[in-house]
Amino acid sequence: MYKGYIPEDKVFLAVDCIIFGFDDEDLKVLLIQRDFEPEKGKWSLMGGFLKQNETLDDAASRILYRLTGMHDIYMEQLYAFSEVDRDPVARTISTSYYAIINIEKHNEKLIESHNAKWFSLSKVPNLIFDHNEMLDKAIKRLRRRTSINPIGFELLPEKFTMRQLQKLYEAILDKELDKRNFINKIRSMDILIKLNEKDMTSSTKGSYLHMFDQEKYNQKNDNDFYLKL
Amino acid sequence: MYKGYIPEDKVFLAVDCIIFGFDDEDLKVLLIQRDFEPEKGKWSLMGGFLKQNETLDDAASRILYRLTGMHDIYMEQLYAFSEVDRDPVARTISTSYYAIINIEKHNEKLIESHNAKWFSLSKVPNLIFDHNEMLDKAIKRLRRRTSINPIGFELLPEKFTMRQLQKLYEAILDKELDKRNFINKIRSMDILIKLNEKDMTSSTKGSYLHMFDQEKYNQKNDNDFYLKL
C-alpha cells in the first residue's frame, strides 16, 4: 500500500479490535505483530477495513473471527478515532471495538498464523498509531462496564471457583477485594449456580465450582439490575 | 442529491449533533426541519459531512457553530451508526455527538434561518432515519455523565439559583429530588460560589444567585472526583 496509489480525497474506514482475555490471574490483550509496512515488525491491535455491505458491528465480528475463530462474542463499540494524520499512509478513520473472550476457547493455530500473542496489560509494548490510546480507552470502558453489568463471566471457563471469579474482578478493576465482601455481593446478585463439584487443583480442601446462570441474569437484566463493585 | 450520481462503492461520512438546552424547567433538543429531499419537511438532527482535513470532533464543532453561532461548547462523541440502509439515498455512516448549550446565548437568527426549533424531550416528533435512536442514546449518556461529572452547569445562565439548578437536574434525570438533600449534596461538592446578589423574579423573598467555580472544579476533576445523584 503506497501513498501514490491512493486518491487524495479518499477516507478509509477501518475497524480495530481490542480483544481481552483472562488467564493466570492476569487480564490480557491479544496483539498482532505486523508483517507488512508501515511499521512492519511492530505490535498492533487486530484490524481491518469496512466492507461495502456490512455494518461496523459486522466488521468487528468478522475481524475477531478471522483471528480467533470465535463467533457470538460480547463486543461493544468504543470510539471512532479520526485524527487526520493518525495513519501516515492515508487518511483513515478507525472505529474501535472491544471484545472479551474465554482465552481457552480460541483457535491457537489461527492466532499463530497471524503472529498474534497475548500480553498482560502491564506488559503491553508501544503499539502503532493511536492503538495504545484505544487500548487505554477500552480498559476504562471495560472497568466501568464490569462494575455495572457482570459481563466478566465471559472471560472465565464455564465452571469456575469463587476465587477465580474474584481474581478476575481484581484484574479488571486493578484493585484487591475483600474475599467475604466479594462473595456476599456476588451471592446477593443471585446469578450463580453452585455445583456439587469441586476443583481440587487449587487446594487440598478443594473449592466448589460455580456456573453463571444465564437465564436468571437475563431476567434481571431486563429490569436494569446492576452491580456495584 | 440523486442516487444516479453516487458511485456504488462510496461510503459517506456524516456527523449528526444532538444539541441539548435547558429552558423553562424543561430539557430541550434543537431540531431542524429539512428543506431538501429526501424526507423534506420532516424533522431531523443537525448534521453535515466530514471534510477532508478535519477530525470528527472538528466537524461536530463546525456543525454546531453553523447552527448556533457558538464556539467552545461541551461536546462528546456518542456512537457511530452504520446500518447499511440507514440513509436511503446512499451508504452513509454517521458519527453522532451531543452538545449541551446555554439556551439564552445562541444566535436566534441563525436558528431561524435553518428552520430550527427547540423541542421539549417529551414532545420530540418522529425524526428521519435513525435520529430518534441517536437522541435516545444521547439522553441516556447525558444522564449517566451528569451523575458523574457535573457538566450540567453548561446549561444554565452564568448566575443561577439553587432552585434552577435543582430543576435542571430533575429535568436531566427525569425524577424529583428532595430540596434539602440536593442542596446538601451540591454544597458538599464545593464547586459553587454563592453571590451576594438575589434573583427577585421567582419569589417575594428572593433567592441567592450562585456561580459555578470553574477553578475549583478543575482542581477536583484532576483527582477523579465525582458526584452521585
Next chain:
DNA sequence: CAAAATAAATGTAAAATAAACACTTATATA
C-alpha cells in the same frame, strides 16, 4: 499415623452514606 500446612468457607459489628422529613423567614401584595 500424628502434626503441619494450605486454601476454603463463613458472619457480624462499625462506619459511612443516603433518604425522609417540617418548620421558620423574608418580603410583596391584598
Next chain:
DNA sequence: TATATAAGTGTTTATTTTACATTTATTTTG
C-alpha cells in the same frame, strides 16, 4: 396588618459499605 409565596435550613432513620478472624477439610510431611 394579614396573607400568600417561595427560600432557607438540620436532624433522625434506614441502608449500604467496609473492616475484620476463626474454623474446616484435606493432603503432605515428619
